[in-house]
Amino acid sequence: MNRKPTKKKLISICIPVLNEEQNIKNLYSELQILARKLSNRFNFEFIFTDNNSTDLTWKLIKEISTSDSRVRGFRFTRNIGFQQSIYFNYMQAKGDAVVQIDADLQDPPSVIIDFLKGWASGFKVVVGIRRERHENFFLIRFRKFGYSFLSRAARFRITQNAGDFRLIDREVVEILRKSKNPHPYLRGAIAGLGFPEKEVIYDRRMRNAGKSKIGFIAIIKLGFT
Numbered sequence: 001m002n003r004k005p006t007k008k009k010l011i012s013i014c015i016p017v018l019n020e021e022q023n024i025k026n027l028y029s030e031l032q033i034l035a036r037k038l039s040n041r042f043n044f045e046f047i048f049t050d051n052n053s054t055d056l057t058w059k060l061i062k063e064i065s066t067s068d069s070r071v072r073g074f075r076f077t078r079n080i081g082f083q084q085s086i087y088f089n090y091m092q093a094k095g096d097a098v099v100q101i102d103a104d105l106q107d108p109p110s111v112i113i114d115f116l117k118g119w120a121s122g123f124k125v126v127v128g129i130r131r132e133r134h135e136n137f138f139l140i141r142f143r144k145f146g147y148s149f150l151s152r153a154a155r156f157r158i159t160q161n162a163g164d165f166r167l168i169d170r171e172v173v174e175i176l177r178k179s180k181n182p183h184p185y186l187r188g189a190i191a192g193l194g195f196p197e198k199e200v201i202y203d204r205r206m207r208n209a210g211k212s213k214i215g216f217i218a219i220i221k222l223g224f225t
Helices: 024-037 057-067 082-092 109-120 137-153 170-179 186-192 216-224
Strands: 009-017 042-050 071-075 097-100 125-132 162-169 197-203
Touching: 009 024, 009 082, 009 109, 024 042, 024 057, 024 109, 042 057, 042 082, 057 071, 071 082, 082 097, 082 170, 082 186, 097 109, 097 170, 109 125, 109 162, 109 197, 162 170, 162 186, 170 186
Parallel strands: 009 042, 009 097, 042 071, 125 197
Antiparallel strands: 097 162, 125 162
């Protein structure tokens, strides 16, 4: 008896960017490698949200999207903020699962393979846990204090040493869509939904090129949010 071929799941890779002209091509190259490795099981789309970059970031995104139909780009008329950029990206995603990754390549795209394994085993939220960070001692200690404070203040568990590098299932995306929070703190919002989380431990890389757009003050503001 002939069986119908199983329809491939669509995976949306969401990339918020701000002045990342030095990283766009390298990131896209690594995402292409990832997509080829998993092409027998998954289809991919790559969604860029540009926070009104002043360099060549948007030009490069447009060039890539012209030659690759999997790539979509959105450019804001002003910098709406990192978390809002991710949230907007989630809302544009069509995938059965959605992965957020930064453009600076500190979070290796190859880790997404482990995210997908966790998702396939039934987890609707798969979180990247940073085993090592290339930051100064003071910032590392400040982050530990921040996570400790948040865990005590929140009504739910905030996963420590986790950023926004994670996979969420379509069901989670649709719940976030209904929340309509104009100033989301997505790590907390997703944790607050109560889905069991699969943790994937990995070593964070040094930034590929350019400078971080999230400074010390921005980290404090995010914590207060």
